[in-house]
Amino acid sequence: MLERVQSGDTLVVVRIDRLARSLSHLLEVIERLEAKGAFFRSLQDPIDTASPQGKFTLQVLGAAAEFERALIRERTKAGLASARAKGRVGGNPGLRAKDPAALRKVRLARQDGYMERLNETAQDWVPHVRRLRPDMAWEDLLRIINGPLPPDRHWTQSRLLRAVKAYVRDGFLPAEVLGRAGRRETDDRLPAIVAAIKGADPEITLQAICDRLESMRERTPRGRASWQPSSVKMLLERAEKLGLL
Known part of the structure; x- marks a missing residue:
């Protein structure tokens, strides 16, 4: 949802608890909105970031959240010190004893947390993987996925592969996406990349595709770094002849 928010938009919710799990999570969401030049408003709470009062x-x-974190840190330190003074060792007894049931619970909890984080980013990569794999190599697919994303959200190939394998394991993606990519003729590579960009956003302009290719550091067919709409148009026509669009 947050990925579709644009500058000047206002994200409206009925209540805060419909959006955020905690105060710190709410502040994180609002910070992401502000970075995009967007606003936040809760209908049943006195929060409207477009107004001075909000x-x-x-x-x-924010001050309350920081105070809450400080209290938690102090209580945790005091609790650990008290436990050590009484001779108790912190941690899970089952884990210390390497109990299989305890280890399995921890593993499942970590897996659930990982899948939850993946689901939050799924719209960034799942449509591309579903549409382009295994026809496109992972390296090219990765550049298409990272193209519109800010640098702090870029994927690495190993991280993407792990995410795809997790989705295949849980049945969210077909196993075929993990197949080996076939060799593509050199002349067909750029049309395939341009077709993938166009397929992800049919309304995208030729100039926007140029900008995307430059951000991906793709060279033109003549080896130049700067792209022109006419070059993109020719590649799109080539992609249509190849049946890529």
Whole structure:
């Protein structure tokens, strides 16, 4: 949902608890919205970041969240010190004893947390993987996925492969996407990449495709770094002849 928000938009929710799991999570969401130049409003809570009053409320919430974190840290330190003074060792007894049931619970909990994080980013990569694999090599697919994303959200090939394998394991993607990519003629590589960009956003302009290719550091057929709409148009026509569009 947050990925579709644009500058000037306002994300409206009925109540805060319909959006965020905790105060810190709410502040994280609002920070992401502000980075995009968007606003946040809760209908049943006094928060509207487009107004001075709403911004003040947000600052108060931020201070409260920091105070809450400080209290938790202090209580945790005090609890650990008290336990050590009484001769108790922290941690899970089952894990210390390497109990199989305890180890399995931890493994499943970590797996659930990993899948939850993947689901939050699925719209960034799943449509591309479903549409382009195994026809396109992982290296080219990765550049298409990372093209519109900010640098701090870029995927590495190993991370993407792990995510795809997890989705295949749980039945969210077909096993075929993990198949070996066939060799593609050198002349067909650029049309395939341009077709993939166009297929992901049919309304994208030729100039926007140029910008995307330059951000991916793709060279033109003549080896130049700067792309022109006419070159993209020729590649799209080539892609249509190859049946890629």
